[in-house]
Each structure stands twice: as C-alpha cells, then as structure tokens.
Amino acid sequence: MKLDGIAGGVQVEFVGTATWETLDDSGNIVPFVDQVFIHEDLPTRLLSLQAFLAHHKDGTRTGALQDHFRIYRDRSEWHLRGKKLLTLGYDRSFLPRITLFSKGEAIPTLKALSNVLHPSNQNLTPTQKIWQRWHFKLGHVAYSHIQKLALGGFLDRVSMGLLRTKIANHPKCSACQFGKQTRLPDETTTTIKREDHLRSLKEGQLKPGDQVFCDQLESRVRGRLLHTTGRKPDKDRFCGATIFVDAASGCIPVEFQVTLNATDSINALDSFERSSLHMGVSVKPYHTDNGIFKSKRFIHEIMKNSQSIRYSGVGSKWQNGVSEGAISIIASRAHTLMIHAALHWPEVEDASLWPLAVSHAVQLHNHTPNSSSGIAPIEVFTCTTSDCQFLRNCHPWGCPAYALQPRLTSEGGKLPKWQPRSRHREFVGYSPVFAESVSLIRNLTMGHISPQYHIIFDDWCEPSIPPMSLLHHNGPTCTSSNDSRHTLMKA
Secondary structure, eight states: OBOOGGGOSOBOOEEEEEEEEEEOTTSOEEEEEEEEEEETTOSSEEEOHHHHHHHTOOSSHHHHHHSEEEEOSSOEEEEETTEEEEEEEEOTTSOEEEEOEETTOHHHHHHHHHOTTSTTOOSSOHHHHHHHHHHHHTTSOOHHHHHHHHHTTOSOSGGGGGGGSOGGGOOOOHHHHHHHOOOOOOSSOOOOOOHHHHHHHTTTOOSTTSOEEEEEEEEEEEEOOTTSOSOSOGGGSEEEEEEEEETTTOOOOEEEESOOSHHHHHHHHHHHHHHHHHTTOOOOEEEEOSGGGGSHHHHHHHHHTTOEEEEOOTTOGGGGHHHHHHHHHHHHHHHHHHHHHHHHOGGGOOGGGHHHHHHHHHHHHHHSOOTTTOOOHHHHHHTOOOOOHHHHTOOOTTOEEEEEOHHHHSTTOOOOTTSOSEEEEEEEEEOTTSOTTOEEEEETTTOOEEEESSEEEOTTOOOSSOOGGGGGTSSOEEEEOSSOSSEEEEO
C-alpha cells in the first residue's frame, strides 16, 4: 500500500508489531505496543496519535474521554487513563517529538548517558574519568594542556596520575565534537599556518598596555542582561561585545553591548580602561579593524585620552589577527560550554545565556597558565603571581547547584521542620566584582541571577532518576503525525 500525507507517498510492503517504552513526566516507565508499517529507507519514525488512541480504546465513553491528546501553543500533552502522561515539545517543523526505547532499554540507556563519570560506569578507566573531570571544569581545554597543568602542580594531587598516561588514551568529549569540529582539509590545497605573522604583530610590546588589539563579536541571538530576569524585549538585550586583547600578556577582557554603535562602543572602551587602571595598567595605542572604530566620536574619544589608534586595511583581516583569533577562541569555548550544559541538562537550555558563557570562557582563558610558559595571562597583565586556586575551585558551566535557603544563611535562622533546606538552581559562572568563592546562580523559575556563597554543586549531573528531558536528546526519535494512520518504522 502507498501512504499519503506526511509520509510522502511511501510504498509499504510489511506490517508488524513493535513494543516500545518511554518515561512519563514523573520518570516512570510507560510501555506500549503498536502496529507498525516497516520501510527500510525511512529516516525517522512517524506515529499517529489519533490512530494509536483509536486502536487502543476500551470501547466505552469514559475511556474515550480519558485518553486524548491536547495541543497548545508551546507544547502538547498526551493523556491516558485520565492523567497527563507526557508533555511533548515541538521540533523545527512544529511537530511533537518524543524519544522511544526498545523494551527494557530506557533506564540502562539514560543512566549510562547521565552518569558518565559515575564509578559504576565501566566504559571509562579511572584515569580517563580524571581526564574528563578536568576537561569539563576547565572549559573543555585541550587534553595536552591539562597534562601540562598537572605537571606544573596547578591542579590537585589526583591529577598527578595523568603524567603516567599517554594523551592518546584520553576519552572523546561529545560537546567538543559538536562545538569545535571544523571542515577536513582536502588533498589538493595546502594550508600553512604563519605563527610568525602573529608574533610580528606583538613584536616589541613587552609591557601590558603597550598595544591593545580590539574587535567586535556579534550575535544574532540576543543575550540577556546580567542584572535582569531575562524578560527584557530584544531591543534591550545584548547583541554583541567588544573584545580587547593585550599584546604583551594575551589577556582578553570583554565588554558586552546592547548595540554596536559609537556610543556603546565608547562606553565599552571606558569600562575597559577603568578596569585596566584599577589593575595598574595604562593603555596607550589601539589596533582595530575599520567600521565603527573609524567614526568621528570614537576617534575623538581616543584623542581626548592622548592615545593613538591604527587600522587594518580594507579586506585585510589578518592585520588584526590577534583579536580575530581571540574571538574565535572565546566563541568556540563558550559555544562548547553551552552545548555541554544542554546535553546534560536540556530542560533548562537557554540560548540567551551566551553572555554568561562568554564571560566564563574569558575568565578561564585569563586564569589558565600558558602551556609553554606556565604563566597565566592575568598574571602578566597585573604583574602579580597566582596560586591557581581559581582553577581548582572551578565547576562545569551550567551544572545544577543547590543554594541554601535565605533564612538559614544567617546565624540562628530556622525553617519549618519538613521544608527543603535548599533550592535547585543553575551555576552560570563567576562575577569579577566578587570573590572567587562567590558563584553566579540562576533562579530556574524567575530567571534572576544572584551571587551565592552557600552552594553545593552537582558537577557531573548525576541524578538518581534519569531526567525526562533526556528523552528529547537521546535514543530513537518519533514524530507525531496527523495524517499517517499507523506507525512508520525503519527496518
């Protein structure tokens, strides 16, 4: 028979029965059996909920009222036996999407995915788990860099075990594959990296502030402001940032902007220079691209401060390669941080949090010792030494956190005996205006971001019960169809 509608005229020759299971909103296993049409070339599985409910009705009016499917603007709900069973989100084609598992595979699969670093996972050796822990904490830095940090004593004693293992034995990181993969080079074109060109741009700049490269990072996704609850209209959100790179130290400050016009760019410049003066650094010349940096107001601001500015040639991006490379490094690390958080805790995923991810990536870059010199960029920029306690105290960006109730933070505070003593929150980095032991925590209900000290972190996202949200990211997918009368299943 040939199917119509969303099936696109697929010719079906085989009919069978499939037994599946999924998890409801409470984390309970829900098994069900359905008749399927089997086709070997089908890229996904289409499930008609109308046909499923009609095939499994009990024949009574009460049963017809109990089993139904509701469609809302931002979600859909599947009700069985008079109770809401599943809440389904929409994919890009605005079809409800659910993940189904083979019989008996839901719990083992989700436990393996959510507890990668748990001692019960035998797929990774103890040494590989150490690799992964520091890889997640340090913002997905290269494994060779982690080994050098362990050799320099910048990490804990457990990391010293990495010195006896080969780098080739490190595990694969899925977030890095999603966030950092690039096109493979072809066999006809030869690309030569000219590291000497970047060194020539920094040649002679031996003191912090002797030369500062700057450029602008732009994002089509508007980022939320840090002092709001994230409900501002798009016109009042961050659209990008100005990236500054000190030639002598490689330190990368970043200033976020609501617009990329001259006014906000000058405000970003002033903010950067104020923070630099606070660290004892006086900025002298700038090197930038064209664009807004050639506006009369921006040039007037530079001249007013008795500074100089140089520009790259039109279409000559390599002449400002230091800032271009910094934008590439920070954007790639921030992108990977957000993907890692979405893979492990997808129900709180929010693309508008990219300013917080960028800020955390910048802090990790500035506080991580260089792989060749063993000196962090912030140490050179401020002419001070660091004990690298910031790295040892780091946590994976976007991981779950438990914040103590406000009543209990003060001495003598009390709560009713049977109320929870903490609140479930999300870790979104650190603020430069607080101590390193103070974390920025996001309220998952209100969206407010506040500095918190009394925190317990769930670094590896190890829930005792697999979260329902993992169903939207792992395992076979199944899309609801209003036209297919039965389930289409790949052979």
